[in-house]
Every structure is written in structure tokens, then in C-alpha cells.
Amino acid sequence: MTTDARKARVTGASSTIPATGSIQSALANAAAGVSLRQVTKKYGPVTAVETITLDIPAGYYCCLLGPSGCGKTTVLRMIAGHEEITSGDVFIGDRRVNDIPAAKRNTSMMFQSYALFPHMTVWQNIEFGLEMQKISDTERKARVGEMLELVGLSHLSNRKSSQLSGGQQQRIALARALVTRPQVLMLDEPLSALDENLRVQMRTELRRIQKQFGMTFVQVTHHTEEAFSLSDMVVVMSHGRLDQVATPSQMFKAPASQFVAKFMGDNNIFQGKVRHCIPEPASDVDVIELEVDGIGSLYSQGYAVPLGSTAACSVRPDLIRIEAIGAGSGQPNHRVNHVTARIVSIEMTGYVTRITLMEEKTGKDLLCKVRTTDWEADPYSEGQVVSLRWSEGDCVFLPH
Amino acid sequence: MAATQKTPFSAHLLTVFFALFVLFLYGPMIAVFLLSLQGPEGQLTFPMRGFSFHWIGAVFGQQRIGNFVEAFGRSFWLGLLVMLITVVFSVLAGLAFRTNFRGSNLVFYLTISSLIVPSILVSLGIGVVFSLLNLPVQWYSSALAGHLTWTLPFAFLIMLGIFGRFNPAYEEAARDLGASDRTTFWRIVFPLIASSVIGVGLLGFTLSYDEFTRTSLISGETNTLPLEIFGMTTNVTSPALYALGTLTTVFSFVLIAIALFTMQKLEELQNQQER
Incomplete structure (x- = not known):
């Protein structure tokens, strides 16, 4: 296996990690899942994590x-x-690991600041874990070499960590964490120290390595896009509790709470009182009519809740249609949500144009995102009053 | 090109002040240094009568100026002992104070208060306790204790600062990779704080080497070097006294130079540890 791995070519200035399928065997340890059962963490009187139960299947990101x-x-x-x-x-x-020290958990952690040992070379940094496992010299050499090839930095093995760029440090930290063949890899904000371009590039590489080894990765991030692009499973937390556990696509389409909808950013959220619950015979969800102060009824899909309770609904900025006042509203479907708003600003950000609006009656800020091509084919100007429509199916009911 | 700005008057004033400061700081030392190079007929005061290394040689000559060599030896070994104890215990204390153990505040203030208590009182107190316990006062026992009351709190404060800046992620990373606590300390923590530890050691040595007040009442029948030199001022009337001062100063400087050199080498080895 080592010879194959060694043959893996490191290409160019090694700005990308070579796809070396043969290295897969270098990480022989089977991935393991992680389960939390009613886990609570208190710092004195402060509760940081409150009775969390969570299952992360083996091999998941x-x-x-x-x-x-x-x-x-x-x-x-x-x-x-x-x-x-x-x-x-x-x-x-x-294995219940409550009382097992970090060193014996078969996990590895990549720290936010990478925590590369500054007094050691790149090679010594990666070798350290193997040394601690009392692995023989020859095997150590082979495995460190493999890891350096995996991250495409073999030529830097004699450098000190302070002589590396942020992206290189990140890769060495990854190599150091992987070399001990952990069952689970923990990553604490691994990309936050990198600039935007590098972050996107490293994201792809992290995902590739994770898939290549089929290893369980658990990553902490405050960046929604990062979480969505990397994971099989996203866990949103607030105030020490789980808000939602879902696939990125599920979460994007149907945030489970106002907090999640807000945290994902850009969603238009309306708060109101539940007035009607209309069962939909053909689907397992109900149509819920929400009375929103100053705006009137908005329809969304969700599950039955007590009438009169306060709740909210959310619509994504890309699902709102902008129309001229009066246009196409000759026979308005009463189930289509409709508000009138004035365009406050128009930002062309590239593929997408962001249109900020203000609802006419309540002054509520709203956001629409339109494909730039579509917008330019049918533009409106700032200050213009337009009609916004979205269907009930595109509107998510948020019970809390 | 921008017009050259006129230097404000205050800057000139501060320059004069600084020049005076330097003069008062180094003037006395330079005077002693020059006088120690008096010619053989030279006196304790200016003017210089010729130039020679006569008095430097005289220090090592017959025992006419007191027991210099032995006093130096005592101060040297005492300094080393103080340095060793100070380094070991201040590092241990620094490590301990990273966790918020019960009573840490009390221990902290008790330690620091030793810096505030008048030195002569410390010396007196140690003397009283030793006589109470019927122990003879010696440079290597009671004087050692006196020196430690001075160097330990100092070193302790410095170590607190060093560990305050120390990123615990290094240790967590080491443990994560399977290192025991002992290995983590010797392989990761110690190399990273080594240059600071050398600094603390050097401080301990120099504080002890020229400590006077705390030693004055408890060095027993034999003198440490500062006590010996003080004694000489009353009965030595030749520039040999100055020569001795020059020699001990040179010794201190050499020591500092060695330490700084080692620290720099270590620093180069580990590059910057704080990011």
C-alpha cells in the first residue's frame, strides 16, 4: 500500500490535494458513529449544554x-x-467514553488555531502522534510520508509551522490529526482563519478527504454556507440546545424554528397568530393561515397547532415573485400570499441581484433574490411600489 | 517631499532629561570602573595617576583586602542554588495557577506580600526563627531562605504572565495525539517556555548575587560577596576595592550575555510560539 501511495503524484505547486485512492488503505480503522445521550455541561451555575441527545452515524460529515x-x-x-x-x-x-481520556478515545481534533507545535518541524508535528503510539520507526516514516503526500506538502517537511501560510498550516494540522487513524475527526472552525477563496477551496478538499476515507467528521462552524456545503447532517444549536437536526437540503427548505430560519440568513419571517388550520387531504401537512398585524392573512404549510397561538412563517428570498402592481392580479388566488412593498435598494452581487424592500403598511423590511439575468430582463427601479407574491407551498410555518 | 518639521521644544527638554538620566545611571559605575584602573600610586579618588591593571591583580594577590575569593564562591553557589529552587518552584506554581484551585487567591496574596514586607524585617524574622529552633544561621540555610523570599515571588509573577499567554491548545493537541501529561510537559510545554525559564533563572541568580539587606543579619560567620564588599569599604583604602567591584560587575554582564545568547538561540529554534 505504501508504494502505491508513494507513487501518487503531487501536482504542480501542490495547491490541490491529489486524489489518491490508494491512500484509503492507510486509514484502516473503521469509522465509528458518535452518540450523545442526555448530555449536559455546566460551568458552575451556567449551563452551556442542556440535555442534548444526538446520533451521528458512522461515516457522516x-x-x-x-x-x-x-x-x-x-x-x-x-x-x-x-x-x-x-x-x-x-x-x-x-464504547461509552465518559471516563476515557482524550488520548484513548480514537478520536482526533483539529484545533481552531491549528495548534501546530511551533518548536517542531512539519514532519515532527505529524510524527508526534505515531511516536506516542510507540509505532516503529519504519512505519512512522511511511505513514508521515503518506500523509504529507495526501495534503500535497511533502516538500515542506523540514519547515517550521511559523514558516507556513495559513492554508498550509491548515493542511498540516489535518495531516497530523489523520495520521493516528482516528475513528472520528473533530474539527473546530477549521476554515475560519482562511481568506474567502482559500476557504472555498479547503472546503472542497475537506469533503473529498472525508469521502475518500469514509471517516466520521464532526465540525463546528458558525457559517451556514460552510455547513450546508460540507455536511451530510447539520445540527443547529442555540442556547445550549439543539434546534434542528436535518440534511442541508431539508433544513434549507424547511427550517424548524424561527431561530433556524433567522440564522440561515435572508429568510423573510412574519410573526402572527394562527387563525385557521386547513387540512390538506392530499398531503400530510396542513395549510395554516396566520394573521399578521397590518398585513393580513398569510398562508403557509406546516403541522396543526392550537388556534390563536403566536407563531411565524418564513419565505426564502428566492421564492418571492416581484410583479408590477395590478399585473396578473385580475383573478388572485386567495391562497397565494400577497403583499405590496416599495423597493429600497437594488444590489447586483453577481449571479444574483438582491432587492431590499419595505412593506407598504407596516414598514417591515423584506428581501428578494432574483437571478441577475431574470432581473435585467424585467427590472424595476428603486422607489417603485411593487407587488410580491409567493405560494403557500413555498412558505414554511414556524410554530416557535 | 514634505517640509521638514521643526522639532518641538519639549523634545529637546526630554532629550536633556534622558541624557541626565543616563549620566546618573551609568556615571557612578563608570567612575568606579575608571578608578579601578588607577596606576600603582593611585588613590581612592580622582585624579587618575597613570593607568594599569595593578589593582585588578591585587584583588587576587595577598589577602590584604579580605576574603574575596571565598566570598565570591559562596555568593556564586548560593546564587546557583537560589536559581535552581526558584526555577523549579516558580514553574510548578505557574502550572498550578492555571487551574483555579481552592484558596489560590490567598496563596497568591501571601506570596506577593513577601515583596512588600521590608527586607530587613524578613532578615530579622528569619534570624529569630533560626535561633528559636536552635539552628545556626549559615549562608546556605538561613541566607538561602532570605533570598528565596525575594526571588520566588518575583519569579512567580513572571511565570503567571508567561502561562497567561500560553495557548492551552498546544497541550490539548498533544494529549489528543496520545501524549501523557509528563510527555506533554517535557516535549511541548517546556520547550515553548524554555527561553522564559532561562530568563527567570537569570533573574533569580542576579537577585541573589547582589542581595544585601535580606542577607545582612543571617549569613552567619561567613559573608556573601555583597556583605564582604560592604565590610571592605570600612577597612580597605586602596583602589583594589574598586577593582573588585569592576570584576563582579563584569562577571554579571558575562552571565547576562550568556543567558541572552542562549535565549536568542532557543527563540530562533522555536520561532514565535504565540500566534
Whole structure:
């Protein structure tokens, strides 16, 4: 296996990680899932994480997403063994690891600042974990070499970490974490220190390596786009609790709470009172009529809740149609949501044009995103009053 | 090109002030240094009568100026001992204070207060306790204790600063990779703080090497070097006294130079540790 891996070509200035399928065998340890059972973490009187139960299947790329202070890093550190668990259980595979130190959990962590040892070379950094496992010299050499090839930085093995760029440090940190063949890899905001272009590039590489090894990755991030693009499974947290656990596409289409809808950014959220629940015979969801102050009834899809309770509905900015006043409204379908708004600003950001509007009666800010090509084919000007429409099926009911 | 700005008057004033400061700081030392190079007929005061290394040689000559060599030896070994103890315990204390253990505040203030208590009182107190316990005062016992009351709190404060800046992620990364606590300390933490530890050691040595007040009442029958030199001022009337001062100063400088050199080498080795 090592010879094959060695043959793997490092191309060009090694700005990309070579796709070397043969290295797969270098990480022989089977991936393990992670389970949290009623896990709570308290710092004195402060509860950082409150009775979380979560299952991350083996081989999944899972992102813990949330604003700073929501407890996501604490969860990661409890799985890795760098934080004691106040109550509850953590399992890695079938093994309860509450009392097992970080060193013996078969997990690896990539730290936010990478924490590369500054007094060691790149090679020594990667070798350290193998040395601790008392692995023989020859095997150590082979495995460190493989890892350096995997991240495409073989030519930097004698450098000190301070002589590396941010992206190179990130890769060395990844190599150091992977070389011990962990069952689960924990990543704490691995891309936050990189600039935008590099971040997108490293994102792709992280995902490729994860797929290549079929390893379980658990990553903390506060970046929705990053979480969506990387994960099989996104976990949104706020105030130490789980808000939603879903695939990126599920979450994008149907955020489960106002918090999630807001955190994903750009969603238009309307708060109101539930006035009607209309069962839909053909589907398992109901149409819910929400009475929104100053705007009137808005229809969305969701599950029955008590009439009169306060709730909200959310519509994505790309699902709102902008029309001229009066146009096509000759026979308005009463189930189509409709508001009138004035265009405040128009920003052409590239593929997409962002249109900020203000609802005429309530002054509420609204956001629409239109494909630039479509917008330019049928543009409106700033200050113009337009009609906004979206169907009930595109509007998500948010019970809380 | 921009017009050259006129230097403000205050800047000139500050320059004069700084020049005076430097003069007062180094003037006395330079005077002693020059006088130690008096010719053989030279006196304790200016003017210089010729130029020679006569008095430097005289220090090592017959025992006419007191027991210099032995006093130097005592101060040297005492300094090393103080340095060693200071380094070990300040590093340990620094490590301990990274966790918020019960009573850490009390221990902190107790330690620091030793810097505030008048030195002569510390010396007196140690002397009293030793006589109470019927122990003889010696440079290597009571004087050692006196020096430690001075160097330990200092070194402790410095170590707190060093560990305050130390990124715990390095240790977590090491443990994550399977290192035991002991390995983590020796392979990761210690190399990263090594240059600072050398600094602390050097500080401990120099503080001890020229410590006077705390030693004055408890060095026993034998003198440390500062006590010996002080004694000489009353009975040595030749520039050999200055020569001795020059020699001990040169010794201190050499020591500092060695330490700085080592620190720089280590720094180069580890590059910047804080990011």
C-alpha cells in the first residue's frame, strides 16, 4: 500500500490535494458513529449544554452550526475528551467514553488555531502522534510520508509551522490529526482563519478527504454556507440546545424554528397568530393561515397547532415573485400570499441581484433574490411600489 | 517631499532629561570602573595617576583586602542554588495557577506580600526563627531562605504572565495525539517556555548575587560577596576595592550575555510560539 501511495503524484505547486485512492488503505480503522445521550455541561451555575441527545452515524460529515456561545464547541470538546461531561453519556461506536481520556478515545481534533507545535518541524508535528503510539520507526516514516503526500506538502517537511501560510498550516494540522487513524475527526472552525477563496477551496478538499476515507467528521462552524456545503447532517444549536437536526437540503427548505430560519440568513419571517388550520387531504401537512398585524392573512404549510397561538412563517428570498402592481392580479388566488412593498435598494452581487424592500403598511423590511439575468430582463427601479407574491407551498410555518 | 518639521521644544527638554538620566545611571559605575584602573600610586579618588591593571591583580594577590575569593564562591553557589529552587518552584506554581484551585487567591496574596514586607524585617524574622529552633544561621540555610523570599515571588509573577499567554491548545493537541501529561510537559510545554525559564533563572541568580539587606543579619560567620564588599569599604583604602567591584560587575554582564545568547538561540529554534 505504501508504494502505491508513494507513487501518487503531487501536482504542480501542490495547491490541490491529489486524489489518491490508494491512500484509503492507510486509514484502516473503521469509522465509528458518535452518540450523545442526555448530555449536559455546566460551568458552575451556567449551563452551556442542556440535555442534548444526538446520533451521528458512522461515516457522516456532521456540522454543528450556531452563533458563538451556543454550546457547539463545548459539545465537540466533550466528544473529543477535552471537556468533562456534567451528566449524560457519550458513546463513540459502542464504547461509552465518559471516563476515557482524550488520548484513548480514537478520536482526533483539529484545533481552531491549528495548534501546530511551533518548536517542531512539519514532519515532527505529524510524527508526534505515531511516536506516542510507540509505532516503529519504519512505519512512522511511511505513514508521515503518506500523509504529507495526501495534503500535497511533502516538500515542506523540514519547515517550521511559523514558516507556513495559513492554508498550509491548515493542511498540516489535518495531516497530523489523520495520521493516528482516528475513528472520528473533530474539527473546530477549521476554515475560519482562511481568506474567502482559500476557504472555498479547503472546503472542497475537506469533503473529498472525508469521502475518500469514509471517516466520521464532526465540525463546528458558525457559517451556514460552510455547513450546508460540507455536511451530510447539520445540527443547529442555540442556547445550549439543539434546534434542528436535518440534511442541508431539508433544513434549507424547511427550517424548524424561527431561530433556524433567522440564522440561515435572508429568510423573510412574519410573526402572527394562527387563525385557521386547513387540512390538506392530499398531503400530510396542513395549510395554516396566520394573521399578521397590518398585513393580513398569510398562508403557509406546516403541522396543526392550537388556534390563536403566536407563531411565524418564513419565505426564502428566492421564492418571492416581484410583479408590477395590478399585473396578473385580475383573478388572485386567495391562497397565494400577497403583499405590496416599495423597493429600497437594488444590489447586483453577481449571479444574483438582491432587492431590499419595505412593506407598504407596516414598514417591515423584506428581501428578494432574483437571478441577475431574470432581473435585467424585467427590472424595476428603486422607489417603485411593487407587488410580491409567493405560494403557500413555498412558505414554511414556524410554530416557535 | 514634505517640509521638514521643526522639532518641538519639549523634545529637546526630554532629550536633556534622558541624557541626565543616563549620566546618573551609568556615571557612578563608570567612575568606579575608571578608578579601578588607577596606576600603582593611585588613590581612592580622582585624579587618575597613570593607568594599569595593578589593582585588578591585587584583588587576587595577598589577602590584604579580605576574603574575596571565598566570598565570591559562596555568593556564586548560593546564587546557583537560589536559581535552581526558584526555577523549579516558580514553574510548578505557574502550572498550578492555571487551574483555579481552592484558596489560590490567598496563596497568591501571601506570596506577593513577601515583596512588600521590608527586607530587613524578613532578615530579622528569619534570624529569630533560626535561633528559636536552635539552628545556626549559615549562608546556605538561613541566607538561602532570605533570598528565596525575594526571588520566588518575583519569579512567580513572571511565570503567571508567561502561562497567561500560553495557548492551552498546544497541550490539548498533544494529549489528543496520545501524549501523557509528563510527555506533554517535557516535549511541548517546556520547550515553548524554555527561553522564559532561562530568563527567570537569570533573574533569580542576579537577585541573589547582589542581595544585601535580606542577607545582612543571617549569613552567619561567613559573608556573601555583597556583605564582604560592604565590610571592605570600612577597612580597605586602596583602589583594589574598586577593582573588585569592576570584576563582579563584569562577571554579571558575562552571565547576562550568556543567558541572552542562549535565549536568542532557543527563540530562533522555536520561532514565535504565540500566534
